[in-house]
Amino acid sequence: MHTLVPVDLQTEPYTIRIEAGVLSELSRCLPSAAQAVVISDTQVADHYLALVCECLQENFERIDTITVPVGESSKSVEQAESVWNQLAELGTDRASVIIALGGGVVGDLAGFAAATFARGIQLIQIPTSLLAQVDSSVGGKVGINLPSAKNMVGAFWQPSHVVIDPSVLNTLDERNYVAGLAEVAKYGVIMDAAFLEMLENRVARIHSRDPEFLSEMIARCCQLKAQVVVEDERETTGRRAILNYGHTFGHAIEAVYGYGEYLHGEAISIGMQMAAELSAEIGMLKDDLSLRQSQLLQDLHLPVRLPDDRRLELLEAMKKDKKVNAGQLRLILPEQAGFVKQVIAPSEQTLLSCMEAFVNTD
Amino acid sequence: MHTLVPVDLQTEPYTIRIEAGVLSELSRCLPSAAQAVVISDTQVADHYLALVCECLQENFERIDTITVPVGESSKSVEQAESVWNQLAELGTDRASVIIALGGGVVGDLAGFAAATFARGIQLIQIPTSLLAQVDSSVGGKVGINLPSAKNMVGAFWQPSHVVIDPSVLNTLDERNYVAGLAEVAKYGVIMDAAFLEMLENRVARIHSRDPEFLSEMIARCCQLKAQVVVEDERETTGRRAILNYGHTFGHAIEAVYGYGEYLHGEAISIGMQMAAELSAEIGMLKDDLSLRQSQLLQDLHLPVRLPDDRRLELLEAMKKDKKVNAGQLRLILPEQAGFVKQVIAPSEQTLLSCMEAFVNTD
Numbered sequence: 247m248h249t250l251v252p253v254d255l256q257t258e259p260y261t262i263r264i265e266a267g268v269l270s271e272l273s274r275c276l277p278s279a280a281q282a283v284v285i286s287d288t289q290v291a292d293h294y295l296a297l298v299c300e301c302l303q304e305n306f307e308r309i310d311t312i313t314v315p316v317g318e319s320s321k322s323v324e325q326a327e328s329v330w331n332q333l334a335e336l337g338t339d340r341a342s343v344i345i346a347l348g349g350g351v352v353g354d355l356a357g358f359a360a361a362t363f364a365r366g367i368q369l370i371q372i373p374t375s376l377l378a379q380v381d382s383s384v385g386g387k388v389g390i391n392l393p394s395a396k397n398m399v400g401a402f403w404q405p406s407h408v409v410i411d412p413s414v415l416n417t418l419d420e421r422n423y424v425a426g427l428a429e430v431a432k433y434g435v436i437m438d439a440a441f442l443e444m445l446e447n448r449v450a451r452i453h454s455r456d457p458e459f460l461s462e463m464i465a466r467c468c469q470l471k472a473q474v475v476v477e478d479e480r481e482t483t484g485r486r487a488i489l490n491y492g493h494t495f496g497h498a499i500e501a502v503y504g505y506g507e508y509l510h511g512e513a514i515s516i517g518m519q520m521a522a523e524l525s526a527e528i529g530m531l532k533d534d535l536s537l538r539q540s541q542l543l544q545d546l547h548l549p550v551r552l553p554d555d556r557r558l559e560l561l562e563a564m565k566k567d568k569k570v571n572a573g574q575l576r577l578i579l580p581e582q583a584g585f586v587k588q589v590i591a592p593s594e595q596t597l598l599s600c601m602e603a604f605v606n607t608d
Numbered sequence: 609m610h611t612l613v614p615v616d617l618q619t620e621p622y623t624i625r626i627e628a629g630v631l632s633e634l635s636r637c638l639p640s641a642a643q644a645v646v647i648s649d650t651q652v653a654d655h656y657l658a659l660v661c662e663c664l665q666e667n668f669e670r671i672d673t674i675t676v677p678v679g680e681s682s683k684s685v686e687q688a689e690s691v692w693n694q695l696a697e698l699g700t701d702r703a704s705v706i707i708a709l710g711g712g713v714v715g716d717l718a719g720f721a722a723a724t725f726a727r728g729i730q731l732i733q734i735p736t737s738l739l740a741q742v743d744s745s746v747g748g749k750v751g752i753n754l755p756s757a758k759n760m761v762g763a764f765w766q767p768s769h770v771v772i773d774p775s776v777l778n779t780l781d782e783r784n785y786v787a788g789l790a791e792v793a794k795y796g797v798i799m800d801a802a803f804l805e806m807l808e809n810r811v812a813r814i815h816s817r818d819p820e821f822l823s824e825m826i827a828r829c830c831q832l833k834a835q836v837v838v839e840d841e842r843e844t845t846g847r848r849a850i851l852n853y854g855h856t857f858g859h860a861i862e863a864v865y866g867y868g869e870y871l872h873g874e875a876i877s878i879g880m881q882m883a884a885e886l887s888a889e890i891g892m893l894k895d896d897l898s899l900r901q902s903q904l905l906q907d908l909h910l911p912v913r914l915p916d917d918r919r920l921e922l923l924e925a926m927k928k929d930k931k932v933n934a935g936q937l938r939l940i941l942p943e944q945a946g947f948v949k950q951v952i953a954p955s956e957q958t959l960l961s962c963m964e965a966f967v968n969t970d
């Protein structure tokens with residue numbers, strides 16, 4: 247049983263393959279080339295690197311590996327430089343293929359290396375975290391962080407293949423699994439009310455990590471994301487912006503509390519709830535989505551509040567966000583379940599007042 | 609009097625404007641935006657930064673500047689990181705425009721920053737060296753060096769506008785002016801025998817930097833380059849490779865002797881002569897181009913020999929070149945004046961033996 251999700255980009259269309267157990271059968275899904283460089287982090291490498299290299303013997307004359315430390319701090323200029331230098335030492339050239347084996351951090355860093363090494367080489371994404379499987383491995387956004395802003399340096403660089411094995415989620419720790427569910431819930435909220443309702447009704451199955459259910463859930467997320475990406479590959483028409491729901495708040499939370507204090511998905515969960523409550527506050531939200539979303543996120547064991555009051559810092563961080571366009575901060579806010587809209591942010595006063603409910607002001 | 613050279617790329621066509629004195633009249637040639645960040649080096653900044661900022665007051669609500677040290681060493685990861693951080697501090701976003709005001713180093717570094725900051729923002733090239741005017745500002749190649757290999761990290765990122773003022777060459781020092789002439793001569797050798805002959809007959813006018821003549825000469829180079837770039841924007845069909853004539857040898861010379869010891873154009877001059885003599889050696893060259901080219905390069909005051917014997921190091925550096933494809937080193941060699949061809953490099957023995965004429969083996 248496998249699902250193929252086409253990503254019909256005009257220039258270079260590709261397919262996302264979702265199949266439990268596919269990691270042991272990579273050879274038949276991937277192309278051949280002279281050299282593959284598998285980029286991974288130490289934790290994922292422990293679990294899957296040997297298996298992947300073994301399975302790909304037939305496809306590549308030579309397989310090299312680069313392993314980076316676990317965690318968001320690897321999305322740094324320093325780590326990118328280290329990867330570039332290692333690729334140069336390994337004799338990587340334009341006929342080589344980079345395989346990103348790991349979660350969102352590995353995918354973003356390895357993808358950025360692929361986009362920039364020798365002015366761009368082929369990229370294959372094999373995401374191993376739920377977050378990467380439903381979000382970051384699809385759509386071509388790659389990049390690294392600057393100390394002052396997340397994902398501020400990067401590129402649009404589409405993979406040639408995305409191969410997703412939901413059964414690897416069995417080895418994913420609870421916290422990272424749960425964090426990935428924030429992006430899953432996001433798709434329901436922003437563009438698919440039926441999917442949102444399904445998630446609300448299947449919380450137990452979600453937590454049990456039932457492989458069959460997971461495959462369906464991940465495939466639906468990939469379909470929804472592919473649909474948006476095809477309409478707006480390089481974030482120029484505005485359509486793709488809906489995927490940033492919760493992200494302007496979320497990125498600010500990550501920046502202010504330190505990348506790594508909150509996992510990306512956890513910060514996005516709080517950010518989504520901030521967006522929903524702000525939308526209700528300014529009279530834009532027409533239904534009970536804010537309540538439903540808060541319930542779902544908490545049922546999924548995701549945070550929806552912050553431990554202390556750093557609202558002024560959050561506001562400053564938000565102003566540095568890439569979504570600030572010509573000095574104007576824009577936010578994605580929900581109108582009702584399944585529908586969001588990009589709006590110019592309300593006054594700082596309104597933002598601060600809305601965020602008050604989220605912080606501990608003791 | 610101005611010349612417009614169209615670069616008819618499928619996705620984003622643009623125009624190169626060549627006009628003496630245009631630097632004082634930039635306002636009418638460039639678009640408007642909220643913010644421009646002019647990236648320059650300290651030397652070019654001394655001459656032209658105030659003028660450019662003054663002239664662009666009307667076009668931009670805000671003009672910021674970033675100045676980097678003079679020289680090839682600025683094409684480093686460290687300097688790119690510094691530029692990224694400064695852009696973040698300046699609040700640069702996707703509605704901003706980066707203006708590269710300077711020679712090849714500034715164009716490549718600023719272009720790489722434009723390609724990667726916020727996943728890509730608009731780039732305007734205002735090249736101020738001959739090398740940049742006839743070569744690096746046109747065609748979209750941007751990037752930085754790794755310690756082990758030149759231009760190894762980069763992207764294809766097309767400018768939205770290229771504005772060339774040949775009169776700024778009056779302030780260019782003799783050595784840099786002469787170095788740029790290597791790329792001028794290259795166009796004649798690789799694709800335009802009539803242009804080559806014209807250069808041979810106009811050495812005195814070239815050295816006098818006659819503005820009218822320079823405008824014509826630069827425009828012809830831009831036309832020739834644009835023609836190749838349009839046929840092969842991302843170096844995939846092989847056509848664009850002809851522009852690398854002399855560059856595999858030249859990049860190795862730069863790497864082995866240290867970036868900065870030789871100017872790019874000087875290294876390319878020696879590299880072109882190596883390519884021509886190798887072609888003669890292996891029986892591929894059908895006419896007296898090798899002799900003519902050697903004469904022209906020397907008439908232009910360019911070097912065609914090396915001071916000592918580092919052939920083994922040069923060979924090692926060549927193997928790391930981006931033009932090594934699937935482990936095979938390729939070279940662009942001339943067949944006759946105006947025609948070159950990409951071939952698989954002959955044996956290391958042949959390369960070493962051919963290079964012997966170029967080195968001082970005392």
